[in-house]
Amino acid sequence: MALKNLVAVIGTTGVGKSKLSVALAKALDGEIINADAMQTYAGVPILTNKHPEAEREGVPHHLLGHIPDVTAEYTVPQFEREASACVDEICGRGKVPIVVGGTHYYVQSLLLGSTVAGAAAVVPSREVSAADAAVLDGDTRALWERLQAVDPAIAQKFHPRDHRKLRRALEIYLTTGTRASDLYAAQAAASADSVRYRALVLWVWSEQGALDGRLDARVDAMDRGGLGPEVAGLHAEYVAAGEPPLDRGLWQAIGFKEFLPFLASGDAQTRAACVDDMKRATRRYARTQTKWIRKKLLVAAAAAPADLRPQTALLDATDLAAWDERVAARAVGLARRFLAGETLGPADLAPDAAAAALLAPARDADLSRRPDDWQHFACAQCAVDGEPFVCVGAELWKQHLTSRRHRLAVKRERGRAQHAAWLARQAE
Ligand SMILES: [Zn+2]
Incomplete structure (x- = not known):
């Protein structure tokens, strides 16, 4: 059976993905599936940059704000399951599914299978002893030492201070009895036959310098637009929840951690510093997102068999004055040809040599494919x-x-x- 068609819009925060996706949905008779982790949570539309209802122009949006519990972890397997169900429904209505979001490991796992750490449908099957539970909740060094003892290969993959990843890898072993390094090996073997869709990936890209200015301006606009009351409300929930670790659930949203000093002190001068911190964190996040696309997503896409490989195009959003021509019109044109069954060529996918260079996967970059380099x-x-x-x-x-x-x-x-x-x- 032929694979279903799917269009994905990826790119950094603040580059205009939401705006493009609505234009695409209108032109292609599509519906939107959200692939931004923070936007899956209910509420806090300003903090998480949800596209305002008025600007969605009646286009149906799925998996947006559907997680009511801010402390819940929305996992990759959960996203894969729900998003693929949405794709089926949307295709069943004769419409085009458009997946949009900056949580690129969601997009990657939907398109190319679970190639992400911890993404396998690992089913906990063992009780964790009290001693092991204490290690899991203990400090980073103890985590690393325990992991080194049970799964030395994976312990070498992560930095000894990377608390979150060390903890996750150890947790996989303690709750399933399967070593994370073995899961990686199984996933790598499975990835060849895990291409689920015939996909067109539209990467909305901007030169970082131009984007930085836009990101700063957006944080200022968020601040004027009611960010303060949102984070204050979230802070009340955070305190009520006993101040849980910040690397879980909605607490990870950029702006919350950065505003904590102000929320604690209420001091106006602190507030300005918090806004600056939020700007810095946003810029940093954009760089991390670009790295993921280049070093993970494009690498995984290139590893898929040629006839199943997602067709990935770069849309240059550096000059906003040229948005209609370089981003919107190009995206719609490429998507129409893709949906008509055409295989797009390199000249269609990259408008110039610089774009072609960005689209060329950094072949040796994905550590998860290079266990010899752990x-x-x-x-x-x-x-x-x-x-x-x-x-x-x-x-x-x-x-x-x-x-x-x-x-x-x-x-x-x-x-x-x-x-x-x-x-x-x-x-x-
Ligand atoms: Zn040195």
């Missing part, structure tokens, strides 16, 4: 508080050895050694 490298020269500085993988280690930080540390050490030698000579 390895810690510790630098004694760059130790912090007596703890060695750790890089994961040969590539990062190579970069570290040529970094300014490392060269300065080596120079400092040489200086200290020379000074010690000089002191020793003086003492003779």
